[in-house]
Amino acid sequence: MFFEWQGNQPVTLRCIDKFHETHDCVSIQLADLTESFLFDFKPGQFINLGVEINGKMEFRAYSVSSMPGDDHLQLTIKRVEGGKVSNYILDSLLIGDTVQALAPIGEFNIVDHPPLERENQTKALFISAGCGITPVFAMAKHCLDKNIDIAFLNIARTPEETIYFDQLETLHSVYPNFELSLLLKDNQNTRHPKGRLNSEWLQQLVPDFKQRTIYLCGPNQFMLDTQNNLIALGFDMDNFHQESFTPTLEPTNAVSPDSNQDANVTCDNNETDSLGVSIAVPNFATTIDAAKGDLLADKLESAGLPLIIACRSGICGSCKCKVTKGAVTSSSQETLTEEEIAQGYVLACSSSLQSDVEVEIG
Template sequence: MFFEWQGQQPVTLRCIDKMTETRDSVSIKLAALNPALLFRFKPGQFINLGVEIDGRSEFRAYSISSMNDEDYLQLTIKRVDGGKVSNFILDSLLSGDTVQALPPAGDFNCIDHPPVQSHQGAKTLLISAGCGITPVFAMAKYWLQSAKSDVHITFLHVARSAADTIYYHQLESLHAIYPNFDLKLLLKNSAGTRHPQGRLNLDWLLELVPDVEQRTVYLCGPGQFMQDVQGYLAAVNFDMANFYQESFTPVIGQNSDLADEPVNVFVPDFDLSIEAQKGQPLVEVLENAGLPIIAACRSGICGSCKCKVETGSVTSTSQQTLTPQEIEQGYVLACSSLVESDLQVQLG
C-alpha cells in the first residue's frame, strides 16, 4: 500500500534513521507511522519538512534522495550558516522523533522533463555542487535501476575534497558497476583520489564533458554556481531547451526605497489587522504576526505559502506554482510578494 498525502495539510512522519554523510551534512530517513506504507514521487522533487523549534513550526524544502516505492523517504541536509531548520536537524533531531511534511512537489524532475532521445538513446549531464547533489542523485538512481532505461549519465559534481563529497562511496560504486554511469568529480583538493583538482570553468567543463552539447543538462547547486554554469553553456551555444535547474535560493527581500511608508494588512479569517511597511515581504508580515503560514522553500517554487489577496496590490517575483485561474482570482506566493498598499489577505 502507498502512503496517502492529505492535500496541502501537513502529515506526521517519523525519523527512523540518521546517518552522517560528511562533516557538515546528514541523511535522514522518514517513514509513515505505519511503516508498511510505500512512498511515490518524481525523482528530483522535494518535500517541505516541518520541525518545532522554540515552540514554533518551521518549514523548509529538502530534495528527496531515496528511490520510489520504498517504505521511507530519504533527505540529505547540509549545515547552513544561520540555517535555523537545517542546523536543528543536524544538531538536535534524533531517530524516533516525529516531523511534519507536505507532499512531494517540484517541477525539477526527470519524469515531467525526460532527456532527449536519439537513435543511440538518451545522454544526460547531471551537474551539482554542495547539497545540490541530492535531486540529481535521485534521478541517476532512477535511470540506472529502470529496466527500460537507455540513458547514458555523466555525473559532474564539484566539491572541496573527497571527504566533503556527499555520497562519495556510493558514486564510486555506481561508476564501477554501471557502464552507462560516468562519474566526474572536480575537487579543490583531490589528494588520495583518482579525480582531478581544480575549479569549474568553461575549460574544465569541456575537458570533463566534451560532448556536453549532445546532452540534456540537469543542474542544481548554489545560486552563483548555477549562474556560472549557465554562462559556460551559453558560451558553447548550448540549446537551453534541453536545460533544467533547481534552486532554493531566496529571490526576494525588502525594497528599501519603499520601506518608510506604513500600510495595513487585514486577515479576516483571524480578525487581525497588522501594521506593515510598504515594500515589506508579505510572508514576513504574516509570520511576524504569528499567523499559520508555511513558507518552506522561500524561493517561489514550492507553493506552500499560497494565499489570496482580496483587496490591495503586491509586486510578485514568482508565480511558478500558480495556475492562470488562481492568478486571476488574486492568489500570490507570500514569499515572493512585496506589499504595495493596504491589503486584505485570505490564508490557504
C-alpha cells in the same frame, strides 16, 4: 500501498534513521508513524519539512534523495552557517522524533523533463556541487535501468567532503551506463583530477556534452557560471534544466480581480514609503497594521497566523494565499498557475504590500 498526502496540509512523519554522509552533512529517513507505506514522487522533487524549535514550527525545503516506491523518504541535509533548521536537524533531531511534512513538489524533476533521444541514443549529464548533488543523484539513480547513458559530474573540495562519494564510486563500478567524473580542490590519493569547473574542464570531462540533456544543481553562482559556460560553448539550452532556489521572475504586479487599485501605487509629495497600511484576514477575524513595502509573509507570521513559510524565496509555494482586495507587488510567481494568478493568489514571502489588503489563508 502508497502514502496519502493531505493536500496542502502538513502530515506527521517519524525519523526512523539518521546517519552522516560527510562530517557536516547527514541523511535522515522518514516514515509513517504506524504503517509501512510506500512513497511516490518524481525524482528531483523536494518536500517542505517542519521541525519545532523553541516552541515554534519552522519549515524549510529539502530535496528527496530516496527513490519512488521506497517505504521511507530520505533527505540529505548539509550544515549551513546560521541555518536554524538545518543545524537543528544535524545537532538535535533524534531517531524516533516526529516532524511535519508537506507533499513533494517541484518542476525540476526527471519525469516531467526526461532526457531526449537523439540519433537513437538517450544521454543525460548531471552536474552538481555541494548539497546540490541531492536532487540530481536521485534523478541519475532513476535513469540507471532505463537504457540511458549517464554522465555524472560533481564538484567538491575533497573525497571526504563529497556527498555520496562511496555510492557514486559503486555506481561507476557496477553500471556500465554510469560514468562518474569528480573535479576536486584537493585530489590527493584519488584517481580524480584537481581543478575548478570551467569551459575547458567541461569539454575534457564530458566531450559529448552537446549530445546530452543537462540537469544542474548547486550554489547560485556555480549554476550561473556553468550556465554561461554552456551558452558560450554553443549548447542548445532547450536541453538544459536547473534547480532554482531563488526567484527567476522579474518583479510583477499582483492585483486582486475585484480591485480597481493600481499595483504601481505612486505617492504624492506628502506620502512616504512608510505609509501605513493594513492587512485584513477575515477568516481569522484579524487585522494587522503594516507599512507599505512590508513583506506580506513577515506580517502574517508575526501575527501568529498559521501560514507555512519554508523557502522564503518564492520557490516552494508553501506560503500561497489569496489577496481578495488591495494590491501587492510580487517578485516571484514560481509555483502559481495562470488561473491562480488571475484569481488573486500570491506567494506571501515574495509579495510586498502596496495598499490596504484583504487576504485569505488556510
